Amino acid sequence: MTARAPAPAGREVDVLIVGGGPAGLAAALVLGRSRRTVLVVDAGEPRNAPAAAMHSFLTRDGTPPDELRAIARTEVAGYGVHLHDGRAVTASWVGDRSRHEERFRVELQDGATVLARRLVVTAGLVDELPQVEGLAQRWGRDVVHCPYCHGWEVRDRTIGVLATSPVALHHVGLFRQLSDRVVYLRHTGPELDADQAATLAARDIEVVEGEVVAVESADDRLTGVCLADGRRVPLEALAVAPRFAARSDLLAGLGVPVVDHPSGNGVHVPADPMGRTEVAGVWVAGNVTDPMAQVIAAAAQGNTVGAAVNADLVTEDMTRARVVAC
Structure with a gap:
């Protein structure tokens, strides 16, 4: 031995x-x-x-x-x-x-x-997260990345997908599989061309223009995001590709x-x-x-x-x- x-x-x-x-x-x-x-x-x-x-x-x-x-x-x-x-x-x-x-x-x-x-x-x-106020504090809870890791847990909620790169278009399709209430937040991502916009519309995915500046929460739950122009988008979960x-x-x-x-x-x-x-x-x-x-x-x-x-x-x-x- x-x-x-x-x-x-x-x-x-x-x-x-x-x-x-x-x-x-x-x-x-x-x-x-x-x-x-x-x-x-x-x-x-x-x-x-x-x-x-x-x-x-x-x-x-x-x-x-x-x-x-x-x-x-x-x-x-x-x-x-x-x-x-x-x-x-x-x-x-x-x-x-x-x-x-x-x-x-x-x-x-x-x-x-x-x-x-x-x-x-x-x-x-x-994971280097987007510099959005309040986002890091919800990371791994109701701010998620991987649909296979945590998608089931946010199923059927109103889910926002924060676009920071072209990958977001793939991301939004994956989360649309989990909920029929998905919002594409273009944020700092690339502009959509006509075909991309038509595809999102065909899947009933709302597109919101404008930069997201803050993630809001109440009673330890995500409630939405705020845009730079003051608009608020109600959400129950946010998907982010870091x-x-x-x-x-x-x-x-x-x-x-x-x-x-x-x-x-x-x-x-x-x-x-x-x-x-x-x-x-x-x-x-x-x-x-x-x-x-x-x-x-x-x-x-x-x-x-x-x-x-x-x-x-x-x-x-x-x-x-x-x-x-x-």
Whole structure:
């Protein structure tokens, strides 16, 4: 049997995972079950923190996000995975790549240093919200983004869709599936052409021109929005497509590219289907690479990355053993 040494912060590990959400913990589970030494560093800033429950996760629909993470942390710890609450701040290369002795050196905010053979970043993203008074305070409640995450909860209400980019036209169609009372707030979005306007009219979607300056609420419920010209539009829910900002600062020093997302709504870290980035030894999963991924998809990506990283390490172990034998 292969003994596995302890791997607290300050020691060398096979894999350092930065981000302790569903993607990171799913990767940790696979790697822990493969008898890898794994350290998960988690800053405790989950994207879905404002939400009371997560949805569309088979067998866990309606589970509070914190509850899912607690269950997952207990599971991975049972396989020897080490969990460290903190922030990774810098990453660099050390060692000799030609001898397969290269390592990532990652500094943590508390001053600890970790050496790792592979680096997996699952730190997610930040939703950059439109600067509208009162909007952020309702985010994740009756100001929502994803129709698959929270659309059912606002079904049959009067839903406004705040346009900030061309994506809003796709967004409004998705929410029209959930309610026959949908209002397209053009706000700062592009002007509608004749075909677009006709399509919205055919679906009985009201178009309201004018910039939205405030979200109104009463008795802890959204009641409408105010426009710059003083008009008020009564609403019961508001759909917003935020800008996605991948939490990728740690990767800057390693030369991992961060590029515009195809949606046009932010940036992400590109990777192949297995989660491998353009920089050897660096892998990503979850919202840092796929902003559209719901919790179940992020966990699935983490599972894939965990297996791929273990296979990569197996190949290196075999190569190293052959070199030493010679």
